Amino acid sequence: MAAVTLTYDGTTLNHLEVVIPALQRAGLRATFFADPGSLLARAAAWREVALHGHEIGNGSLLGSALPDGRLPAWTPDMVEAEIRTTRHMIHELFGPQYDHALALPAGEPRCYNDVNYAPRLAPIYRCIRTGRAGFNRPQSTHSDLVACLHVQHSSAADVLRSLDHARDDGSWLVLAIGPVGESGGIDVALHNEILSWLIQNKGVVDVSSFAHRAASYAVSTGARLA
Known part of the structure; x- marks a missing residue:
C-alpha cells in the first residue's frame, strides 16, 4: 500500500497554533522533529x-545547518553529543521507551573538514529521515536511509504530482515541511491542498507517523549512510 508521512521541522508556536488544529480537523497524524x-x-x-x-522526533540539527545541509563548525563528536542529548531529553519528556525518529538537514551529512557524520548516528537511531530527495520503495528502503521531499523547495504542482506518483507507484513519500503561513515555510493554501489530497485518498494511501511507517514499511537498519 502506498504511504505518505507528514513531517514538520520544528516544534514552534506556529505548529501548535496553525498545523495541529488543521491536522485535527483532517483526522491526520504527523511527526514533528523537535x-x-x-x-x-x-x-x-x-x-x-x-x-x-x-510523533515528536529529534530535529536538533535542523536549525544549525547551512542551506546545503553542512555543519562546518561542528566536529563529529559535537554532532553525536547533540543528538544524544536531545534523545535523552525526549525520553525524559515522553518516557524512556518512547519510540521516535531522527531528521537530518537537507543536503549531505557533512561537518567539520567535510567529514560524513552520518555513520555516528545510525547506531543511535534505527529510523532516520535523511536530507536526500526522493521516494522510498517497500522492502528496498533501509529505515536509516529514508528520503524525503522538502516541500518549501518545490512548487505546488510538483508536490501534488509527487503525491499522485506515490499513490500510483505504491511507494512511500515523506513530506518535509517547515512553518505554515510564515516566512521560510509554505503557504496555508498549499498545506490545505496537501491535507485535502490525503483525505481524498485515505482508502488507498496510508498516513502515519515516521517512526511507525519506517519500522513497518522499510527494511530495518543494516545499511549505513555513505
Missing part, C-alpha cells in the same frame, strides 16, 4: 500533542 529549546519551552503542550497520536 528543536530542543522550543520543545522545552512548551513541553506541556507538546506532551498533549503526543497523547493525540503525533
Whole structure:
C-alpha cells in the first residue's frame, strides 16, 4: 500500500497554533522533529500533542545547518553529543521507551573538514529521515536511509504530482515541511491542498507517523549512510 508521512521541522508556536488544529480537523497524524529549546519551552503542550497520536522526533540539527545541509563548525563528536542529548531529553519528556525518529538537514551529512557524520548516528537511531530527495520503495528502503521531499523547495504542482506518483507507484513519500503561513515555510493554501489530497485518498494511501511507517514499511537498519 502506498504511504505518505507528514513531517514538520520544528516544534514552534506556529505548529501548535496553525498545523495541529488543521491536522485535527483532517483526522491526520504527523511527526514533528523537535528543536530542543522550543520543545522545552512548551513541553506541556507538546506532551498533549503526543497523547493525540503525533510523533515528536529529534530535529536538533535542523536549525544549525547551512542551506546545503553542512555543519562546518561542528566536529563529529559535537554532532553525536547533540543528538544524544536531545534523545535523552525526549525520553525524559515522553518516557524512556518512547519510540521516535531522527531528521537530518537537507543536503549531505557533512561537518567539520567535510567529514560524513552520518555513520555516528545510525547506531543511535534505527529510523532516520535523511536530507536526500526522493521516494522510498517497500522492502528496498533501509529505515536509516529514508528520503524525503522538502516541500518549501518545490512548487505546488510538483508536490501534488509527487503525491499522485506515490499513490500510483505504491511507494512511500515523506513530506518535509517547515512553518505554515510564515516566512521560510509554505503557504496555508498549499498545506490545505496537501491535507485535502490525503483525505481524498485515505482508502488507498496510508498516513502515519515516521517512526511507525519506517519500522513497518522499510527494511530495518543494516545499511549505513555513505
